Amino acid sequence: MTGLAVVTSWDAWRAERDRSLREEYGWLSIVGFDWLGSDVRGVSGLPGLWSVRSGAAWVTADRSDGLTYEGEPIDGTFGATVSEAGSLLWLRHGRRLVELVLRGGRYAVRQRDPSAHTRLGFAGVPTFAPRSEWVVPGLFTPYPQPLAIEVATARSDLRQQVRAVGIVRFSLAGTEYELVATAGRGGAVTLTFHDETNGVDTAPWRAVSVGAPGPDGVVSIDFNRTTNLPFAFTPYGTCPAPIEGNRLLLPVTAGEQAPR
Structure with a gap:
């Protein structure tokens, strides 16, 4: 995808994302x-x-x-x-x-x-500028059966189980990564991860949906569409933290920043 196509597509996605956050009971x-x-x-x-x-x-x-x-x-x-x-x-x-x-x-x-x-008082979510280098190919390998994995959450008094469905492998800045994917809507898979921007420019963790994998397991990961989970906006969220090991060893300067 060209730089212009990335920005044009992202602008439409960004407008819909802010609209959904403004919903009356969102x-x-x-x-x-x-x-x-x-x-x-x-x-x-x-x-x-x-x-x-x-x-x-x-x-x-x-x-x-x-x-x-x-x-x-x-x-x-x-x-x-x-x-x-x-x-x-x-x-x-x-x-x-x-x-x-x-x-x-x-x-x-x-x-x-x-x-x-x-x-x-919502005036939109601050974001990094979209860039084409943050769109990378990946390969999804499903588990034979989904796994229930216990993780921490945004609340100190709660732990939850998430439904892990497989591994997504990809390369960023010359480093190979393997992140555990959880089930999303409509067959999509989601990567919830830590990176080096957490606690500085971004929330303690973020997530990106990679859509439904193709028959060959190929996915496209657009980190420009990395989003905050609800706990970043409200102290009343119960959002699961990333599965242990879902950490990128670089600053992902893409997607949503911490809300102001």
């Missing part, structure tokens, strides 16, 4: 995260009493509290479940959306509010 709207447990207690910013029992999350509220499910008020005790690493946009309280998540076998509620200062 990552920039998150204003709270609370673990739930067997003890019945309140959650800051929300009415009702919340708990976990029998493998489900429960809330007890009065009609006058203003908690609703699909437009109907909660009046009594109401429960829900969600799969591990999943997310359920569960309840509403005014414009605030109550999201139920299960992380590391523990239920939590995360609150999304379109009036969050992180969303209203």
Whole structure:
């Protein structure tokens, strides 16, 4: 891909990326995260009493509290479940959306509010200028079966398992690398990695999608499209850290920088 083609394609991708971050209930709207447990207690910013029992999350509220499910008020005790690493946009309280998540076998509620200062004050993500040398070919070798690998996360009180699907091999600045890829959407694979810009110009780690590998395993890795994970924008993210060994021994001066 020529330099001009890289920039033109990147401009369109960048506009869509910023648009998605500005969505009314996107990552920039998150204003709270609370673990739930067997003890019945309140959650800051929300009415009702919340708990976990029998493998489900429960809330007890009065009609006058203003908690609703699909437009109907909660009046009594109401429960829900969600799969591990999943997310359920569960309840509403005014414009605030109550999201139920299960992380590391523990239920939590995360609150999304379109009036969050992180969303209203968003002016785009700072980035490195796109350059054609950051687009490199790679070769994906799948595992016979996906592997569940435990990793750290953006939260010190949480570890999670990620679904590793194979190895991507490529060369950068004359050095050969092998990174473990995780499953993405629609058959795509994702590389989550550390590099020498972390903590200086960029977040502690970033990720790049390499799309769906071809029949021969060939992929194109466009580091210009390296993105921040949600934890870079909000303290309420639960994003998995890179698998051990997914480290590039050079500054990847491409893609998104740390949000300001």
